[in-house]
Amino acid sequence: MLSDLSHAFSSVKRGLNFIDHTSDLGWKEGQRIEPIVVDPGLYLARRTQIFHATEKRPVPNAFKVFTGSPWVILSRSFLEFCVFGWDNISRTLLMYFTNAVLSQEVYFQSVICNSPEFKNTTVNSDLRYFVWDSPPKMEPHFLNTSDYEKMVQSGAAFARQFEKDNPVLDMIDKKILNRNRNQVVPGAWCASPKSWLKDNCSRWGDVNVVRPGSEVKKLEEVIKKLNDDLKSNSKTCS
Known part of the structure; x- marks a missing residue:
């Protein structure tokens, strides 16, 4: 991430x-x-x-x-x-x-x-995905597995709010972060050979290497649109 x-x-x-x-x-x-x-x-x-x-x-x-x-x-x-x-x-x-x-x-x-x-x-954005109840309450509702697809398609960098141990968190770990249970989110800095038996991030390589994941394109599109909106609006505080 x-x-x-x-x-x-x-x-x-x-x-x-x-x-x-x-x-x-x-x-x-x-x-x-x-x-x-x-x-x-x-x-x-x-x-x-x-x-x-x-x-x-x-x-x-x-x-x-x-x-x-x-x-x-x-x-x-x-x-x-x-x-x-x-x-x-x-x-x-x-x-x-x-x-x-x-x-x-x-x-x-x-x-x-x-x-x-x-x-x-x-x-003018906090880059977050959330869903309000109708009528809205003081806090947005807890996201669950039924919100997963819309959350991913939104391209938001962050989301809230989640209940502890909700299955949607496991979906995010598996499908977006490629993170196995009880392990860190893997990155290009992982230097150990890939193995089913061992965490391939147990040994570090170059921590400055950046290798984006599969879902980064949606986030790039969101940021580009926000950037374009900013360029077309000379006064952003109104």
Whole structure:
């Protein structure tokens, strides 16, 4: 899988950020942005309930709030911008969203879309496959064997969510990853002779060799389409 990702992303500019985002907050404005909370999980090793303040705060007008998927693929240059904060926007938003519900769904989206240097580097996708129930619930439904074909045909690099030991995971291991039970996903770096009795990845060769698998073509097509959409749209944060 890492070989597939490396191969597919080799044609993408290094400064791009795959980050699902929108400025249409909808119900999240009243339930995620305006409430003031304290999440003890930021300070304690064990998971505890979030504390809610009795009052809410209005949506700020000093910057525009964006929301989206919490799963992102970010460039090194943008992460350095967030960490070192040479433009104060990343630190300002860090302090603001520390007291927001599910800040991972708003922080990176808001930082990148309020930063002139990076706002046009966004590919509006998290490259994930998921299926919502009808009507939709808080989380997409657990994928199973009946979802396998559509999941594969989607060309998505990732998928969610899966129940533990679901048979669809065995199908992914066998048909896509060529992984045997209790063994690692084989790659071009596997140097041991192929054998039914022994793991051919028990000995390493050149770990820098990339040899994409059979399903990488679909992922390449997805990334190419997203890249083409980005080129045709000069303003990606809207």
